[in-house]
Amino acid sequence: MLAVSLHPTLTAGPEEWLNRVRAGRSDDPVTHVERIPARPGVLVDWPSWTPPALRDAFAARGVTRPWAHQVAAAEAAHSGRSVVVATGTASGKSLAYQLPTLTALLSDPRAIALYLSPTKALAADQLRGLLDLADGVRPALYDGDTPDTERDWVRAHSRLVLTNPDMLHRGILPRHDAWASFFRRLRFVVVDECHAYRGVFGSHVAHVLRRLRRICARYRSTPVFVLASATVASPSSSGAALIGGPVQAVTEDGSPRGATTFALWEPPVSPFVGPRGAPARRTATAEAADLLADLVSVGARTLAFVRSRRGAEAVALGAKRALAEAVPELVDQVDAYRAGYLADDRRELEAALRSGTLRGLASTNALELGVDVTGLDAVVLTGYPGRLASLWQQAGRAGRGSRDALAVLVARDDPLDSYLVHHPSAVFGRPVEATVLDPSNPYVLGPQLACAAAELPLTEADLPLFGGPPARAALDALVEQGVLRRRPAGWYWTSRGRPDADLRGTGGEPVSIVEASTGRLLGTVDAGSAPSSVHTGAVHLHRGETFVVEELDLEHLVALVHRAEPDWYTQSQDVTDLSVVSVSESLSFDGVELCFGTVDVTNQVVSYQRKRIATGEVIDEQPLDLPSQLLRTRAVWYTMTDSILELASVVDDVGGAAHAAEHAAIGLLPLVASCDRWDIGGLSTASHQDTGLATVFVYDGHPGGAGFAERGFAAADEWLTATRDAISACECAAGCPSCVHSPKCGNGNDPLDKAGAIRLLTAVVDRVRRGRAEQSSFGHQVGGQRPL
Secondary structure (H helix, E strand, O other): OOOOOOOOOOOOOHHHHHHHHHOOOOOOOEEEEEEEOOEOOOEOOOOOOOOHHHHHHHHHOOOOOOEHHHHHHHHHHHOOOOEEEEOOOOOOHHHHHHHHHHHHHHHOOOOEEEEEOOOHHHHHHHHHHHOOOOOOOOEEEOOOOOOHHHHHHHHHHOOEEEEOHHHHHHHHHHHOOOOHHHHHOEEEEEEOOHHHOOHHHHHHHHHHHHHHHHHHHHOOOOOEEEEEEOOOEOHHHHHHHHHOOOOEEEOOOOOOEOOEEEEEEOOOEEEEEOHHHOEEEOOHHHHHHHHHHHHHHOOOOEEEEEOOHHHHHHHHHHHHHHHHHHOHHHHHHEEEEOOOOOHHHHHHHHHHHHHOOOOEEEEOHHHOOOOOOOOOOEEEEEOOOOOHHHHHHHHOOOOOOOOOEEEEEEOOOOHHHHHHHHOOHHHHOOOOOEOOOOOOOHHHHHHHHHHHHHHOOEOHHHHHHHOOHHHHHHHHHHHHOOOEEEEOOEEEEOOOOOOOOOOOOOOOOOEEEEEOOOOOEEEEEOOOOHHHHOOOOOEEEEOOEEEEEEEEEOOOOEEEEEEOOOOEEEEEEEEEEEEEEEEEEEEEOOOEEEEEEEEEEEEEEEEEEEEEOOOOOEEEEEEOOOOOEEEEEEEEEEEEOHHHHHHOOOHHHHHHHHHHHHHHHHHHHHHOOOOOHHHEEEEEEOOOOOOOOEEEEEEEOOOOOOOHHHHHHHOHHHHHHHHHHHHHHOOOOOOOOOOOOOOOOOOOOOOOOHHHHHHHHHHHHHHHHHHHHHHHHHOOOOOOOEEO
């Protein structure tokens, strides 16, 4: 139900929009309003080396003089130094790379540049901005959507090729002989939105860029790298880790920025109850749908970011339903956008958003990056996106330039979200995170070295580029497996099949989603996530249409669906088993042992729940028969002796207390690590078979690990203290989704002991803090590799 039902009026501003959408609600959902002041811009003169034709082209767009940071980055690149420009959203980072790159291409008719972006949408958007800037450059896309008939032309004639790391990895580097002229003349490599390359994906991309540098050296070129990033901590070291070489950072933002009104919003408590009678709040997706409809109805062009593909569809559908009741003429001005759509659908939505035909859009983070969506007034964040860098990137989509903006963070029923909306200093008073990646991860390094050897035999001289000793160890393993052959001149690919590395950890080829009655292809989903998202009986949403999955055929990689309009959605349930492989580091704290190491996690989706859309109420649970999946990864865990359990008075319900502590710890790890709860998993037990003690595990949800658990180990005192405090601060009696309930618990959130978890974590935190204090004075003994 719309809180307001007004026709659009463009005279209002962010404060008035916020007041209108708060009006009519019995309980004010806003817990805090932060007012971020406007910032003036700093203009400077064009560099003396800028070609007059390029100045004229920018002037035709209204850019008569550049911002200070644009010139600082351009000067570094023009002088031959790799550079990262790390400034805020909509600060004009594109011009910072365009200026030196296009100058080189205009000055030297043989010069070539390569542009890399993490998404096809961003590359297509950049292409539109390049077409009228420089004659003779012939910029062109080369990605999975490029027809085969056009690819030869791009390779032969384009002097600025726009692509993505996946295509560079799969389609360009393996065929470097066909691209020999391109690599020989390559002067600049632009890596846009480089903060997106983190975790396992970022580690893979780091090696793809090292392979690119190696291929360029083969053809006697040494391109300059220009990286563009949202504001991140340590951009110079992050950029250097990504490309494998020194990078100069430009961080002083010279662009102007309008004022932003930023509201923290907690949905009201629902009249319905959750598992075990726990109170449940109204879902963030339902609240965001109403907010999107409210803001569109009062004239604010609004983008709602949603955590999942299904959630984006649900928010758009809910907003349309609300508008249909109050302002039906606006229904067609709201839509959804997400990965998995066909290329034509994506381009159509992007064009409608730019033109203003769409006034409201619900999107996954596919639109978080620098796609030009000028003219937006408001952004709704449906749940904390897991990283402060992402939060500011998403919030910055509105109010581009000097326009004032409204941003609203709607809390999910989740421990971290609940913590943040009641602790605004954790949002507005903290520096953003550094980019976390680990190129030495053996699950990344091995496949990437195999790809490199297939492109050109690896030599001793190549090892420093790929990490030195870890690279040699990985090569020895590949030789033992028969993947590579060692010769006096180096390591050679054995030609057994085609080497590959799964950059995005998607679990293989995508599963096609097909309407059974018509054969219409609706889109795709990653094979690795298919058992949990498009299993038989699952609800699938596509651009406002609702479907139910008839059958998931993993052998033939297809999910057959039929149209339906259920008043429920589905949530998969799974079971997990974990075994410890080895301990890399361990710290003992008087009855508590904190460990970090390698584990094997076996997971199987065994059923799904049907839940009411409006309330989240569980209707029933249906069994599934799907294969199990094995994940070798890295984990942080702590064990507790009987003395700790007695001190915490949880001897009679160790399982419930540990289970509740595990759930909350998963929810709060993103406070200290660059992840969100869906990147990690956990397991707790009163007595684990490998430790013999009560144990709580939290593990990375990526093969080989992604650095998240390691960060939890390093910041255990801060992490576990925040976990205990978040549970203690929750007003519920026995546990709820805002503290210890998990939306992905395979055991249906049973057993859970909230009070026991507080006492248990208090005992653990007390021991860890005292131990850390002693370490600061005397150091500590770190355990080596201890296979179990």
